[in-house]
Amino acid sequence: MCLFWMKTAQVWRLGVGDMPILPGSRHRPPLKRPVWIIVLVSLVSIFLICAYVYPPRSSTACYMFSSNGCKVFADWLPPAPAREYSDEEIASHVVIKDILNMPPLESKNPKIAFMFLTPGTLPFEKLWDKFFYGHDGRFSVYVHASREKPTHVSRHFINQDIRSDKVVWGKISMVDAEKRLLANALKDPDNQHFVLLSDSCVPLHDFDYVYNYLMYTNISFIDSFEDPGPHGSGRYSEHMLPEVEKKDFRKGAQWFSMKRQHALVVLADSLYFSKFREYCRPGMEQGRNCYSDEHYLPTFFYMIDPGGIANWSVTHVDWSEGKWHPKSYRAKDVTYELLKNITSIDESVHVTSDVRKEVQIRPCLWNGMKRPCYLFARKFYPETLGVLMQLFSNYTTV
Ligand SMILES: *[C@@H]1O[C@H](CO)[C@@H](O)[C@H](O)[C@H]1NC(C)=O
Ligand SMILES: *[C@@H]1O[C@H](CO)[C@@H](O)[C@H](O)[C@H]1NC(C)=O
Ligand SMILES: *[C@@H]1O[C@H](CO)[C@@H](O)[C@H](O)[C@H]1NC(C)=O
Ligand SMILES: *[C@@H]1O[C@H](CO)[C@@H](O)[C@H](O)[C@H]1NC(C)=O
Secondary structure, three states: OOOHHHHHHHHHHHHOHHHHHOHHHOOOOOOHHHHHHHHHHHHHHHHHHHHHOOOOOOOOHHHOOOOOOOHHHHHHOOOOOOOOOOOOHHHHHHHHHHHHHHHOOOOOOOEEEEEEEOOOOOHHHHHHHHHOOOOOOEEEEEEEOOOOOOOOOOOOOOOOEOOOOOOOOOOOOHHHHHHHHHHHHOOOOOEEEEEEEEEEOOOOOHHHHHHHHHHOOOOOEEOOOOOOOOOOOOHOOOOHHHOHHHHHOOOOOOOEEEEEHHHHHHHHOOOOHHHHHHHOOOOHHHOOOHHHHHHHHHHHHHHHHHHHHHEOOEEEEEOOOOOOOOOOEOOHHOOOOHHHHHHOEEEEEEEOOOOOOOOEEEEEOOOOEEOOOEEEEEOOOOHHHHHHHHHHHHHOOO
């Protein structure tokens, strides 16, 4: 209602002294002077009241108010105040800002934390054992087994199970498990970088390559892109307002790797996390589904530290078949050529889920240089273990 009045009032304001060109005015009976002055004065007053009570808040609002953009208003209205933040938001912003500005924790013995999220026994423990061999002291391992107690075959994995809880696919319990892994891994001050892996993930390079790739950069590899389609912003709920706006809603694969400050920020956040816990879940209103593990971290980091994330994940997965699940490799698929193909990819690809199916291709830049994007890959069936063990020393040789 105010919108309508403001529009009308603006036409009047611009048209003052130029009455005859107002649309439609030619066919109206001429108003007597006192009448149109009263009408004009009241319209202008309503407009001013409206403009005062509902100042244009964003550029979208400006477009709604005036097709000339905001200029007309900006010249004579006081600057629009930012939204008033709640106590929780103010507290959250200062905590996040301070953590992000903290210098990295000095460590004489910096380590990478490998955090495995698995239902039970890890099928590729032997392969990882080969990967870790000879690098004791430069990594730590954490296993969150959500369904059954795993049996371990590698000494690097024995006694590395953390207390776990049930994980339901697509539900917030998935993010809870990720946070549980981060909390346990953060207890060791030597851990500087935190990699989340699944039971179907395998390494694509040798340990030194992975260590240097993750340690000698100051960004986190968190996948994040804007998907205006039904499987992206279509999952957004306005209940997340005012803290999370639709324009900030992002999507990305859950398999992250992050630096220590980012891991701390994730544990420090309860405000944004609670928004996703309540309003981004499977089976919400009108049968809409939202999956927090695909949206919480991509959105959160886009909002708080967009320049601090790479926007792609170092774990490769092949969605090119366009099915509900990514391609899973069988033993017969795994060849030297396949692994070389994956390790040579140096551009990240995102495809939107709207009708346009827009393909966004970006070079993978590591400290400003174009580099292969991926350190790990999924999804591999357990039957591929043998062939991967045979090929490992070959395909990881650069
Ligand atoms: C990372 O380091 C580079 C140079 O060393 C610096 O320009 C950049 O601002 C840093 N980025 C972050 C997110 O700290
Ligand atoms: C990631 O994307 C954000 C927003 O789209 C951008 O500001 C940021 O620079 C990107 N990060 C890198 C490392 O390019
Ligand atoms: C490897 O990549 C080449 C060129 O893109 C392609 O022709 C070939 O089929 C790929 N091989 C495998 C095993 O994926
Ligand atoms: C790895 O295997 C391929 C194909 O079997 C072979 O051509 C290549 O020479 C091998 N490379 C190394 C470093 O052993």
